[in-house]
Amino acid sequence: MNEGFLANCLFFTANRLSRSVTKIAEEQFAATGLSPMYGYLILxxxxxxxxxxxxxxEALYVTPSTLTRFIDKLEAKRLVERKVHGKTVQVYSTDKGMELEDTIRQASKNLQSRYREILGEESKQSLNGEIKSASEKLEKK
Amino acid sequence: MNEGFLANCLFFTANRLSRSVTKIAEEQFAATGLSPMYGYLILxxxxxxxxxxxxxxEALYVTPSTLTRFIDKLEAKRLVERKVHGKTVQVYSTDKGMELEDTIRQASKNLQSRYREILGEESKQSLNGEIKSASEKLEKK
DNA sequence: ATTTATATATTGTATGTACAAACAAAATAA
DNA sequence: TTATTTTGTTTGTACATACAATATATAAAT
Structure with a gap:
C-alpha cells in the first residue's frame, strides 16, 4: 500500500483538479463580489x-434544486428576478444585475487568460477537450 | 451570449467531470457501505x-480540517482509532476496519474497470495524466 | 529558562451541491 | 371531462469541503 497510489485514481485526480480550478476562478472573480458560478449565472x-x-x-451543469437555491440568493440581492409563468419560472435581469455585466465579463476574460498563462494554450485546449468527452461518456453511464 | 459557451470554460468542465466521476465511484463503492473517500482512507x-x-x-488531497471531520466519523463507527502523540495524531485501524479491507479493495478494482470500460484504457490514462499535470501547475499558482 | 516561532489538529461557521419527497401545472389518455 | 402521467420547481435534509480562528505542543532563539 504505497502512498501516492491515489494519484492515479480518477476519483481523486478529478476532484483535485476541480478544487484547484475553482480556487483560481474564485480569485479572478473576487473583483465582482460574486463566486464564478453566480457570475456566469448572471451573464x-x-x-x-x-x-x-x-x-x-442545464447550461450550468447543476441540478434544478441547486439552481433554485442559486436564484433564491441572487433574487435576495436583487441581481435577478423571477416571473412565474405556469409551471415554469422565467428569470430576468435587474438594473443592478445589468450594472455588473462588464465587471463580470472582464473577470471571465481574466480567468481565461490566467488558465492559459498557467497551462499554456495548447494543453488548456486539450485538457478541456478530453474532459468534455470524458464527462459525456461518464454521464451516459 | 450563446448558451453552451460554458462548455469550454475549465471551471465548468472540471466541476462537471468531478461530479460524474464521483457518481460512478459512489455506485461502485455502494457495496462497501462507505463513500469512496472513506473507503480509500481506510485502505x-x-x-x-x-x-x-x-x-x-496530503494523500487524499483534502485540508487538515476536512480530514479531522472524516476521522471523527470513522472513529465514531469504530473503523479507525486515534492515538495522540504529542502534537500529532496517529491513526490506526481496528478489527472492524480490517474486516472491510477486502471488500474495499474489490470495490476499488471494480471502479477502475468501470472507468476503463467507459473511457477506454487509452484515454483513461491520458486523461489522468493531463489532469495530474494541470493540477500541479494550478496548485503552484 | 523564558520567550518566540512553527507545526498540527480542532472548532465555528459558511458554501455548494445533491437526492428524495412534495407540490403544482400541463399534457395526454380514458 | 375526468383521471393519469409527465414536467418544472421547491423544500427538507444531508454531506463534503473550505477558511479563519483557536488551542496545544514542540522546536528555536535569546
Whole structure:
C-alpha cells in the first residue's frame, strides 16, 4: 500500500483538479463580489432574458434544486428576478444585475487568460477537450 | 451570449467531470457501505498503521480540517482509532476496519474497470495524466 | 529558562451541491 | 371531462469541503 497510489485514481485526480480550478476562478472573480458560478449565472440571465430555470440548470451543469437555491440568493440581492409563468419560472435581469455585466465579463476574460498563462494554450485546449468527452461518456453511464 | 459557451470554460468542465466521476465511484463503492473517500482512507490506514492525519490529508488531497471531520466519523463507527502523540495524531485501524479491507479493495478494482470500460484504457490514462499535470501547475499558482 | 516561532489538529461557521419527497401545472389518455 | 402521467420547481435534509480562528505542543532563539 504505497502512498501516492491515489494519484492515479480518477476519483481523486478529478476532484483535485476541480478544487484547484475553482480556487483560481474564485480569485479572478473576487473583483465582482460574486463566486464564478453566480457570475456566469448572471451573464446567462442578462444575455437571455426570460431564460427558464431548467435551461439555466442545464447550461450550468447543476441540478434544478441547486439552481433554485442559486436564484433564491441572487433574487435576495436583487441581481435577478423571477416571473412565474405556469409551471415554469422565467428569470430576468435587474438594473443592478445589468450594472455588473462588464465587471463580470472582464473577470471571465481574466480567468481565461490566467488558465492559459498557467497551462499554456495548447494543453488548456486539450485538457478541456478530453474532459468534455470524458464527462459525456461518464454521464451516459 | 450563446448558451453552451460554458462548455469550454475549465471551471465548468472540471466541476462537471468531478461530479460524474464521483457518481460512478459512489455506485461502485455502494457495496462497501462507505463513500469512496472513506473507503480509500481506510485502505490507507490499514496499509500504513500509525499514519498521521497530516499525511492522510496530503494523500487524499483534502485540508487538515476536512480530514479531522472524516476521522471523527470513522472513529465514531469504530473503523479507525486515534492515538495522540504529542502534537500529532496517529491513526490506526481496528478489527472492524480490517474486516472491510477486502471488500474495499474489490470495490476499488471494480471502479477502475468501470472507468476503463467507459473511457477506454487509452484515454483513461491520458486523461489522468493531463489532469495530474494541470493540477500541479494550478496548485503552484 | 523564558520567550518566540512553527507545526498540527480542532472548532465555528459558511458554501455548494445533491437526492428524495412534495407540490403544482400541463399534457395526454380514458 | 375526468383521471393519469409527465414536467418544472421547491423544500427538507444531508454531506463534503473550505477558511479563519483557536488551542496545544514542540522546536528555536535569546
Amino acid at each position: 446567462l440571465v442578462n444575455g437571455t432574458p426570460g431564460i427558464t430555470q431548467k435551461e439555466l440548470a | 490507507l490506514v490499514n496499509g500504513t498503521p500509525g499514519i498521521t492525519q497530516k499525511e492522510l490529508a
